[in-house]
Structure formats: C-alpha cells, structure tokens
Amino acid sequence: MNNNTIGIRDRSAKTTRRRFLQGGSAAVGGVVIGADGSAAADTENLPPNVPDWMKAPGDPMGSQPYGAPSPFEKGVVKNISKSLKQYISASGRTPLQELDGIITPNGLFYERHHGGVPTIDPAQHRLMLHGLVERLLIFTVDDLRRFPSESRIHFLECSGNPGYAKPYGKTASDLVGLLSCAEWTGVSLKLVLQEAGLKPEAKWIIAEGADAAALTRSIPIEKCLDDAMLVYSQNGERLRPQQGYPLRLLLPGFEGNMNVKWLRRLHVTAEPAYSREETSKYTDLLPDGTAREFSFYMEAKSIITRPSGGQRLSVPGFHEITGIAWSGHGKIKRVEVSVDDGKSWQDARLQEPVLTRALTRFRLPWQWDGSPAVIQSRATDETGYVQPTLAELLAIRGENYFYHNNAIWPWRIAADGEVTNALA
Amino acid sequence: MHWREICGVAFAILFGIGANEAQAQSAYGIGRPATAAEIAGWNIDVGRDGSNLPKGSGSVAHGRELFAQQCASCHGEKGEGGVGDRLVGGQGTIGTAKPIRTVGSYWPYAPTLFDYIRRAMPQNAPQSLSDEDVYAVSAYVLSLNGLVGADATLDAKSLAAIKMPNRDKFVGDARPDVKH
Numbered sequence: 001m002n003n004n005t006i007g008i009r010d011r012s013a014k015t016t017r018r019r020f021l022q023g024g025s026a027a028v029g030g031v032v033i034g035a036d037g038s039a040a041a042d043t044e045n046l047p048p049n050v051p052d053w054m055k056a057p058g059d060p061m062g063s064q065p066y067g068a069p070s071p072f073e074k075g076v077v078k079n080i081s082k083s084l085k086q087y088i089s090a091s092g093r094t095p096l097q098e099l100d101g102i103i104t105p106n107g108l109f110y111e112r113h114h115g116g117v118p119t120i121d122p123a124q125h126r127l128m129l130h131g132l133v134e135r136l137l138i139f140t141v142d143d144l145r146r147f148p149s150e151s152r153i154h155f156l157e158c159s160g161n162p163g164y165a166k167p168y169g170k171t172a173s174d175l176v177g178l179l180s181c182a183e184w185t186g187v188s189l190k191l192v193l194q195e196a197g198l199k200p201e202a203k204w205i206i207a208e209g210a211d212a213a214a215l216t217r218s219i220p221i222e223k224c225l226d227d228a229m230l231v232y233s234q235n236g237e238r239l240r241p242q243q244g245y246p247l248r249l250l251l252p253g254f255e256g257n258m259n260v261k262w263l264r265r266l267h268v269t270a271e272p273a274y275s276r277e278e279t280s281k282y283t284d285l286l287p288d289g290t291a292r293e294f295s296f297y298m299e300a301k302s303i304i305t306r307p308s309g310g311q312r313l314s315v316p317g318f319h320e321i322t323g324i325a326w327s328g329h330g331k332i333k334r335v336e337v338s339v340d341d342g343k344s345w346q347d348a349r350l351q352e353p354v355l356t357r358a359l360t361r362f363r364l365p366w367q368w369d370g371s372p373a374v375i376q377s378r379a380t381d382e383t384g385y386v387q388p389t390l391a392e393l394l395a396i397r398g399e400n401y402f403y404h405n406n407a408i409w410p411w412r413i414a415a416d417g418e419v420t421n422a423l424a
Numbered sequence: 425m426h427w428r429e430i431c432g433v434a435f436a437i438l439f440g441i442g443a444n445e446a447q448a449q450s451a452y453g454i455g456r457p458a459t460a461a462e463i464a465g466w467n468i469d470v471g472r473d474g475s476n477l478p479k480g481s482g483s484v485a486h487g488r489e490l491f492a493q494q495c496a497s498c499h500g501e502k503g504e505g506g507v508g509d510r511l512v513g514g515q516g517t518i519g520t521a522k523p524i525r526t527v528g529s530y531w532p533y534a535p536t537l538f539d540y541i542r543r544a545m546p547q548n549a550p551q552s553l554s555d556e557d558v559y560a561v562s563a564y565v566l567s568l569n570g571l572v573g574a575d576a577t578l579d580a581k582s583l584a585a586i587k588m589p590n591r592d593k594f595v596g597d598a599r600p601d602v603k604h
Contacts, residue, residue: 089547128458129455135457136457138457146452146454147452194451214543214551264466271472273471274533275536275539279531279532279536280531292595293594399521
C-alpha cells in the first residue's frame with residue numbers, strides 16, 4: 001500500500017522547512033509516517049552527510065535493456081481488483097492519482113479485455129477489408145505501415161467508468177481509472193477505405209478483434225471517414241499486447257470497447273451487426289425499461305487527482321489542486337474548481353497543450369486553512385456542455401443505466417487532512 | 425506516353441469527378457485481393473435478421489447435453505449464472521428497480537445468440553463448436569427461457585423467426601440529457 005501523504009514535515013532536518021513528497025513515493029522512499037503524522041527517516045544520506053549513492057558507481061550501461069521505473073516506485077501499478085468473478089473478461093485501472101501531465105505510461109494504461117490478452121505474431125496477422133467495397137483487400141501489418149501515417153494524442157475511456165450504484169470508489173483510480181491518454185501512431189482509416197473504394201450504400205463498418213472473444217462492434221461510416229485511425233504504435237513504441245498488438249482501431253471520443261484491439265477484420269455493411277456487445281452489454285438501461293443503444297460518445301468529464309481520495313494533507317498551507325479533464329466531443333474549454341462544497345467556483349488554469357479528445361491538465365493554487373473542506377471540479381467542453389452532478393444524472397438515468405457516468409466527484413478533506421469520496 | 429495510357433488517365437479523371445472521396449481509385453496500390461474462400465473462413469458475422477447464418481440445425485435435446493458438458497460450469501446447470509453471465513429468467517424485470525438482464529429478458533435478437541456463441545464460447549475454446557452444436561446450444565438456452573419448446577430443432581430460418589420479448593425496447597442515444 002502506498003503512503004499517499006502530501007506535504008510531510010521534514011523533521012529530520014530539524015528545521016521548519018517542509019518537504020513536499022509526491023504521493024505514492026513516500027513509504028518506499030524510507031519515510032514512515034507516525035500516528036501523529038511526524039516523519040521519522042534515516043538520516044545518514046541527508047545533509048550534511050554524503051549520500052551512499054555518491055560513494056560508489058551506479059549500475060553499468062546495459063543493466064536494463066528495457067528501462068523500468070525506480071524500485072522506489074514499485075507501488076505505482078495498475079489498480080486491479082482482487083475480487084473479480086473472473087480475470088479473462090475483466091478490467092484493470094490506471095492509477096490516475098499517481099500520475100502527472102496528460103500522457104499515461106504504456107505500462108499503466110488501463111486494460112479491458114473480453115477473452116484474455118492474445119499473443120499475436122505480427123507476421124501472421126492480417127487485416128481483412130470486405131463487404132460493400134469495390135476491392136476486397138487483405139493487408140499485412142507491414143502493408144499498413146506503408147501508408148502515410150500520423151501521430152495524435154487522444155484519451156481512451158471505458159464506457160462504464162464508473163457505474164451509478166453504490167458502493168462508490170475510494171480513489172480517483174477506483175472511480176474513473178478506466179481512462180488513459182496516449183500519443184497514437186497509425187494510418188487514417190479513411191485512407192485505407194479509399195484504397196478499397198466504398199460503395200454508396202456503405203453505412204457501417206463492423207470491426208472484429210483477433211482475440212478469443214472475436215469482439216465485434218459496429219461503427220458508423222461518418223466516424224470511419226472522420227478521425228478514425230488504424231493504430232500500430234503508442235507513445236512511440238509498438239502497441240503493448242494489452243492494447244491490441246499489432247493493430248487496433250482508434251475512434252477518438254468513442255467508448256473504449258469500440259476501439260477494437262487486435263483488429264483483424266473490417267466488414268463494410270449497410271446495417272450495424274447488432275452484436276452481443278452492442279445489444280445485451282453496452283446499452284444504457286433507463287428506469288422505464290427502455291435502453292439506449294449505439295451511445296458512442298464519452299461526454300465531458302473531469303476529476304481532481306491531487307489531493308484525492310486515499311491521500312492525506314498533513315499540513316495546512318499551500319497545496320496545488322490539480323486534475324484532468326476530457327471530452328469525447330472535442331476540446332476542454334473550461335474547468336472550474338470549488339473548494340467550498342459547491343457554493344462558489346473559480347476557473348482553474350488549463351495547462352497547454354489543450355487538445356481535441358485528449359486529457360487536459362488543470363491546476364489551481366490553494367491555501368488550505370486546515371478546516372474540513374469539500375473540493376470538486378467541473379468541466380465544460382467546446383460545445384458548451386457542462387459536466388453534471390451525480391444527482392442530476394441519477395434523476396434522468398437511474399442507477400441501472402450503468403454506462404457513460406460523467407458525474408462530478410467531490411472529495412471531502414477532514415480536519416486531519418484525510419481525503420475521502422464525499423459521495424461515498 | 426502511349427495513347428492507351430493517356431486515355432486511361434483521362435478516363436480516371438472523368439470518372440473521379442463528383443465521386444465520393446472514398447470511392448476514388450486505389451491511390452497507393454497497397455494490400456492484395458482477398459479471395460472468396462478467405463472471406464468465407466473469417467466472416468462469422470450473423471445479422472439480426474439471421475443473414476449469414478450457416479446451414480445445419482440443432483435440437484434442444486442435443487443442446488442440453490452440450491450445455492452440461494461445456495457451459496454449465498460457468499453459467500450454471502440451468503443457466504442461472506456463476507462465473508459466467510446468468511442466461512435465463514428475468515422476463516418482466518427490465519423496467520423495475522432490480523432488472524435481471526438475460527438472453528430471455530434483454531437480448532433483442534435471437535440470431536445474435538448464434539453469432540456470439542460461435543465466435544466467443546465456450547470461453548476456454550472459442551470457435552471449437554460445429555455449426556450444428558451452436559444451433560443446439562442456442563436452442564437449449566432459448567428453451568430454458570421458454571422461447572422455444574423442449575422438442576424444438578432450430579436452423580437458420582426458425583432461429584431468425586423467433587421474436588425476443590425485449591426486441592422493441594431499444595431507443596436511440598438521447599444525450600446530452602442533462603442540460604444547464
């Protein structure tokens with residue numbers, strides 16, 4: 001378990017200076033927090049002594065052909081529940097509250113798979129393009145890499161992130177950790193469709209994965225001819241197996257499961273497939289018994305990641321409030337933050353770059369006076385859509401809607417600095 | 425340039441005018457033709473109307489045996505659920521506070537059951553059942569839900585003819601549904 005104390009008093013230096021430790025690194029960093037919040041640390045590597053790691057050479061070149069994080073960061077891993085019914089069709093979350101900026105490291109990118117993670121030999125992988133096209137085609141991965149490529153930064157979010165019914169999660173990761181953001185490199189799907197030639201009656205494309213679920217979703221042709229990509233790389237390196245190696249579909253702003261991984265087939269049709277995933281699973285059940293289908297977009301959303309649930313402010317005084325905002329409909333235009341339980345709101349600073357359908361980092365300086373507080377963020381996207389409260393969503397959608405929950409999640413800060421989910 | 429080539433280019437230009445961008449002639453010459461046999465082997469999509477369902481048929485009785493051997497360990501002896509989804513019951517609960525979503529209560533189209541079982545089940549060995557076996561297991565699951573008789577045998581035509589109870593309960597995406 002990480003120690004997520006923010007702003008520990010550096011008692012070891014016997015000064016009044018405060019040492020602001022990054023959440024998640026404190027415990028493995030050798031600092032132990034006592035019951036009274038005091039820090040008792042080894043002092044032999046601290047001033048005025050010479051640290052051990054300066055007294056001998058470090059690891060030689062080549063000791064890590066593929067680099068890994070510092071051993072002191074070993075607690076920063078995917079958030080995977082230990083009590084899932086099964087682990088073949090399952091999900092694992094990004095530890096959002098441990099991360100900075102807008103890019104998710106590949107090893108911490110959230111995962112959702114429906115039939116396990118296949119190990120695919122790229123030399124034996126093919127993409128078949130058939131149906132309502134002039135030319136029925138098969139591509140190798142190398143073929144696809146010959147097309148003009150592009151790199152773009154986009155978020156990816158699972159449609160059920162989180163549900164609407166209690167119990168609600170304790171941390172930012174528990175709540176909305178089925179969310180990550182990366183720089184994707186691939187080929188515009190439109191280019192590849194042009195290569196095959198679409199017939200006029202082509203209205204949908206059924207995408208299928210080469211996994212044990214042969215996961216199938218139907219994508220409207222407008223999206224396929226807009227910003228859809230056939231992706232082979234993520235954050236500069238080839239896709240990880242968990243993200244669809246060697247080829248995945250990317251539909252910026254659309255719910256995660258439509259971004260079919262291990263992509264092997266594109267079937268151009270006049271009608272959607274009405275596959276199991278788009279009828280019995282990823283549909284939104286309303287209180288009156290009707291269910292919304294083909295609900296693709298992830299609406300505007302934000303969350304404060306620091307301070308956030310599971311962390312603790314050990315000292316009053318200055319703390320930066322920071323978090324992430326995103327919208328499947330475009331750019332984030334504004335993020336407001338309230339530090340008084342929603343009574344008043346102030347604009348947070350949006351950190352550049354602010355990109356279309358990407359995470360946007362926001363920041364707000366804050367002086368915590370040490371008294372209990374409720375803090376929360378509210379995003380507005382370029383369409384003017386404002387992130388709603390959970391109560392507003394529940395009033396329309398009910399608890400069984402399950403998907404597309406983009407509610408505001410307020411954090412309660414107790415007098416002792418403990419941060420918890422204010423709605424839990 | 426030969427006359428034939430010039431004609432070809434002119435023809436392509438004339439044809440290109442007014443055509444949808446994505447209908448233009450192959451620009452890069454990347455990829456190779458897919459053969460009918462290749463497509464037939466991979467195209468396992470079954471439409472909601474039963475289109476592309478294969479030949480063959482399967483009985484509830486045969487499905488019962490297969491289900492006990494290959495499905496019950498996850499979905500329960502009678503489809504009541506376990507590690508795998510509950511498949512049976514729940515009809516009449518979908519509009520209540522405690523909806524029970526099963527094949528019988530929630531799925532809108534019966535051919536989708538064939539499509540899903542063939543592509544993804546059993547979880548430990550997908551695409552291992554014959555088409556006859558997939559018809560049989562589909563028939564058994566539908567019979568557990570009271571949607572076909574215990575003596576039924578299903579094929580492409582009869583599977584597509586089943587009207588699922590929840591078929592008309594799906595609506596379009598009405599978001600944004602919260603407005604400020």
